[in-house]
Amino acid sequence: MKTLIIYKSVHRKNTEQIAKVMAAVLEAELAKVEDVRPEMLGHYDLIGFGSGIYASKVHRKLARFIRRMPVENRNVFIFCTSGSGEFKNQQQLTAQLSAKGCKVVAEYHCSGEFSPLGFNLDKKGHPDPLDLQGARSFAENLRKEAYVC
Numbered sequence: 001m002k003t004l005i006i007y008k009s010v011h012r013k014n015t016e017q018i019a020k021v022m023a024a025v026l027e028a029e030l031a032k033v034e035d036v037r038p039e040m041l042g043h044y045d046l047i048g049f050g051s052g053i054y055a056s057k058v059h060r061k062l063a064r065f066i067r068r069m070p071v072e073n074r075n076v077f078i079f080c081t082s083g084s085g086e087f088k089n090q091q092q093l094t095a096q097l098s099a100k101g102c103k104v105v106a107e108y109h110c111s112g113e114f115s116p117l118g119f120n121l122d123k124k125g126h127p128d129p130l131d132l133q134g135a136r137s138f139a140e141n142l143r144k145e146a147y148v149c
Contacts, residue, residue: 001045014081014112025139027081053082081112
């Protein structure tokens with residue numbers, strides 16, 4: 001099975017760190033959302049979608065990409081990093097992917113460093129080694145569940 005991980009990571013590259021760990025475990029191709037066209041997805045059996053969380057939502061470029069995707073039966077997973085450590089509006093993203101014929105087989109989220117004006121200092125250094133190990137374990141579980149050969 002071929003796997004692609006599509007992500008958008010901005011300020012501190014928190015989501016990119018997580019995406020790279022997952023890609024290494026899954027032997028997946030890794031692409032920034034702006035480098036992928038929706039018609040390319042037909043070449044993959046499993047697709048990961050990752051983003052930082054901005055105002056409780058995934059990055060607008062990833063959301064736009066999902067809206068433009070063709071409807072196809074496909075297994076996908078989603079992941080995010082956020083200053084709060086929560087995956088807010090996860091149900092909305094899952095519903096959008098389901099409407100495109102996708103089955104969300106797994107989800108992962110962790111804290112990401114975000115400290116505007118010095119706030120949220122408890123997230124400094126995230127994703128940390130435990131977060132990265134969590135991402136590694138998440139990807140290993142995808143392998144065990146046979147979503148990836």
